Amino acid sequence: METTIIGWSSGVKISVFGLGFVGLTTALGFSRKGYTVYGIEKDERKMVAIKNGKMPFMESGLDKALNAYLEKNFYVRSVQEAKEALNDSDCVFFCVGTPCGSSGAADLSHLKTAIDQAICSFTNDKFHVLVIKSTIPPSTTSEIIVPYVREKAKDNRSIGIANNPEFLREGYCWNDFCSPDRIVIGVEDKKSEEILRELYRSFDAPILSVNYSTAEFIKYLSNSVLATMISYANEMSIIADLIGNIDVANAFKILHMDKRWNNCSMTSYFYPGCGYGGYCLPKDTEALRAISKAKGFDPLILSQVIKTNENMPAKVAQMIMKKVNKTDKIGILGLSFKPNSDDVRETPSAKIIEELQKAGYENITAYDPVAVDNFMIEYPSIAIEFSRDLCDIVRVSDCLVIVTGWREFKSIKTSKTIIDCRYCMVDGDGR
Ligand SMILES: NC(=O)c1ccc[n+]([C@@H]2O[C@H](COP(=O)([O-])OP(=O)(O)OC[C@H]3O[C@@H](n4cnc5c(N)ncnc54)[C@H](O)[C@@H]3O)[C@@H](O)[C@H]2O)c1
Incomplete structure (x- = not known):
């Protein structure tokens, strides 16, 4: 049985762009805390499946959470249906893909499109924090995202921007999100920092605020050291095989x-x-x-x-x-x-x-x-x-x-x- 934990204010509203591994986990994880969460997904097949309580991918624990919160405080919207939800949201999380683009650089096109969609929906004076959970290379927020948002939002100061890297592992998404080791918030304005600290307050983990580029870098530091360990272990196993008569696993x-x-x-x-x-x-x-x-x-x-x-x-x-x-x-x-x-x-x-x-x-x-x-x-x-x-x-x-x-x-x-x-x-x- 999933238990709902009533957050500091169940009046807080969150929208989450992209209901893949990270987005669906984030949306349901905040639903568990008692917030009202809107999940926005552009892929019709995925969106309809989730709306009907069906998981579009395998991830232990998420199916139960989906059934516990769907239509209670977690609502699924297509991009076209999301305007009101976005306008009402205190925080908008971006969990869309950032695939490998040309020359290996991260392709930010999905992220930019989702940011456009969010900004176009804001019609009131409410302060909204745009929180980027998608993995983006260090310096992207300050050099690309901040200028992009300022231009699109006509320099509207009621929009805050934050980077909030996610460290969950596929296969363990639910546990990793609900019981994080640490929560990293890349933030450069006080108001956004306060809102995010409050949002995450009931998670049992240190909340670490750093500047945008440091938050982005921490995520790449984490993934590149894991990749390095794997490649190094593989290289060692190749050497061992060539030498022969070595019990590699042992x-x-x-x-x-x-x-x-x-x-x-x-x-x-x-x-x-x-x-x-x-x-x-x-x-x-x-x-x-x-x-x-x-x-x-x-x-x-x-x-x-x-x-x-x-x-x-x-x-x-x-x-x-x-x-x-x-x-x-x-x-x-x-x-x-x-x-x-x-x-x-x-x-x-x-x-x-x-x-x-x-x-x-x-x-x-x-x-x-x-x-x-x-x-x-x-x-x-x-x-x-x-x-x-x-x-x-x-x-x-x-x-x-x-x-x-x-x-x-x-x-x-x-x-x-x-x-x-x-x-x-x-x-x-x-x-
Ligand atoms: N998979 C992981 O283990 C993991 C862990 C940490 C961080 N990340 C990062 O999080 C991000 C998302 O990863 P993922 O594995 O969840 O990707 P995913 O491909 O499973 O999900 C992304 C979803 O976003 C949707 N989407 C794209 N543009 C949209 C838009 N404009 N509006 C609504 N929906 C939109 C896609 O249809 C897709 O369902 C990536 O940047 C990834 O690097 C992934």
């Missing part, structure tokens, strides 16, 4: 026992696998590199982190090819970019399958507990068979390749070859 697990790691869950990022994927790490490392280059510095470590990651699918495919014949039936286990998620954006599985097909391995079937449909939609050109049942794929394949570390793969009982690219069949969690 070596990493013993490393993690060093008390300097202090049993922290970061160790799951310092573990070899198939390379990072998903929406955030690939595009955010690219965007950080792009802005660094634009400011005149070529970041060599970051560039190598990206390159190592780009090379990983080919490396993994070569390792598979050494163990499998072209005529063998290969069963790929796992299509989402990580377990407990149906997100297939930038998933290493797609790249590994493509590498195998390029090399003439045609007999491929793939299974994933939740991501098969998303994979078929996202990668229509990848022609392989799909299986909906783990026992079936184990039965029909000559050899199994674990590409996503789903827990259920640990229970596979077979005498067939299993190539564990995630090192997840060993004791403990792996990745």
